[in-house]
Amino acid sequence: MFDWIQQLADWVVFDIFKLxxxxxxxxxxxxxxxxxxxxxxxxxxxxxxxxxxNSYFPVEKVRNYLSRxxxxxxxxxTASLFGVVTxxxxxxxxxxFIGFVKGGIPLGVTFxxxxxSPLVNEVAIGLFIGLFGLKTTVIYVxxxxxxxxxxxxxxxxxxxxxxxSPWVQQVLANSQKETEIFELEGASLKDRLPSIWQESRTxxxxxxxxxxxxxxxxGLMHGYIPEGxxxxxxxxxxxxxxxxxxxxxxxxxxxxxxxxxxxxVLVSKGIPLGTAIAFMMGVVGLSLPEAMLLKKVxxxxxxxxxxxxxxxxIIISGFVFxxxx
Numbered sequence: 380m381f382d383w384i385q386q387l388a389d390w391v392v393f394d395i396f397k398l399x400x401x402x403x404x405x406x407x408x409x410x411x412x413x414x415x416x417x418x419x420x421x422x423x424x425x426x427x428x429x430x431x432x433n434s435y436f437p438v439e440k441v442r443n444y445l446s447r448x449x450x451x452x453x454x455x456x457t458a459s460l461f462g463v464v465t466x467x468x469x470x471x472x473x474x475x476f477i478g479f480v481k482g483g484i485p486l487g488v489t490f491x492x493x494x495x496s497p498l499v500n501e502v503a504i505g506l507f508i509g510l511f512g513l514k515t516t517v518i519y520v521x522x523x524x525x526x527x528x529x530x531x532x533x534x535x536x537x538x539x540x541x542x543x544s545p546w547v548q549q550v551l552a553n554s555q556k557e558t559e560i561f562e563l564e565g566a567s568l569k570d571r572l573p574s575i576w577q578e579s580r581t582x583x584x585x586x587x588x589x590x591x592x593x594x595x596x597x598g599l600m601h602g603y604i605p606e607g608x609x610x611x612x613x614x615x616x617x618x619x620x621x622x623x624x625x626x627x628x629x630x631x632x633x634x635x636x637x638x639x640x641x642x643x644v645l646v647s648k649g650i651p652l653g654t655a656i657a658f659m660m661g662v663v664g665l666s667l668p669e670a671m672l673l674k675k676v677x678x679x680x681x682x683x684x685x686x687x688x689x690x691x692x693i694i695i696s697g698f699v700f701x702x703x704x
Contacts, residue, residue: 381417383595388412392410403634407602414640418467418509422590422636423583425505431568455491455535458484459527462495486543487535495527496688498664503635506590510643511652518658518703520695526660530692535683542681589637597640604648620654621697623688628661638662657697665689 388409392398398405479489499520507516642655665686673682 381413384413384416387416403602405602407598410601411594411598414509414597414643415591418590418594418640419583419587421509422502422505423579425501425508426583427575427579428501430501430579431571434571434575453465454485454488455528455531456524458488458491458531459495459524462492463499463524464501484537484562486540487531487533489531490685491527491531491535493527494530494664495523497635498526498660499523500635503639503663506635506639510639511646515704517650518700522700523660526689526692526696530689533688533692537684539681539684542678542684544676544678550675590640593637597644600641600644601647604644619659619686620651622694624654625693625697626657627663628658629665629686629690631662635659635663651701653697653702654701656700657693660696661690662692680682 391412392405392409393400398408410700477490503523504516504520507519511519638659642659645655645658646652670682670686673685677685
């Protein structure tokens with residue numbers, strides 16, 4: 380399906396730039412051109428389609444729905460599913476988290492949303508399809524939803540509400556995030572399309588630098604790092620590879636658009652897919668900037684418990700991915 384993109388990349392590299400085949404620079408540039416076009420096309424299509432979904436399921440309605448419906452124990456799964464259709468990174472999800480708490484939604488259900496939202500969204504889905512194929516994407520989406528669901532259930536069982544900051548209500552009053560696309564209630568799809576198109580362009584413009592930087596880093600790694608470079612320490616035979624990759628990822632921060640092209644190259648260089656995805660989940664789903672924002676509404680103890688539970692679930696996911704693939 381993407382053969383024409385590869386032919387275009389080859390034409391630019393070999394016919395326009397006259398680069399010699401087999402050289403490090405040639406491989407890096409070819410990778411950059413091919414992945415940039417493929418990923419940006421896929422991401423824009425996915426963003427536009429999910430924009431249609433978002434226009435019919437605004438976050439305010441999601442919050443009200445979850446607060447009024449107990450759903451017979453399926454609240455956690457529902458919150459995770461809603462996390463999939465909200466295009467936010469871990470840091471921009473915080474205002475939504477605050478709004479959910481204010482709306483009376485149980486803390487565990489809110490955590491389920493907070494975990495899933497940055498991990499599985501239209502950008503991550505579009506990138507995953509382009510980089511790893513549909514089968515791997517489906518498994519990743521399911522694992523991300525289950526990760527949020529299970530983490531939310533565990534955190535709810537721990538009864539952690541007492542660790543929310545005492546002045547949280549003051550923060551809540553000023554933190555509700557709204558988007559123009561959610562103000563189209565009652566409009567037809569035809570009426571919504573201009574706003575959806577504009578929103579899609581805005582999102583793509585916002586992530587474009589991250590995508591290009593990520594692909595550029597991936598291209599350099601693809602062209603200059605030899606095959607099997609990482610296998611010695613991060614192979615499936617080393618049980619500690621997944622925990623180490625996850626823990627090392629926690630202090631870092633990037634969104635899915637920036638880290639996924641790097642993950643693709645790590646996999647091509649010998650790192651098992653589960654280990655690479657565990658690293659990606661740690662980078663995207665847990666970060667120091669997120670912890671700093673959470674400090675406004677949680678005590679340090681609650682943040683530590685939240686990070687510990689999610690880190691544990693990510694490590695388990697990494698092992699499961701390695702078993703599947």
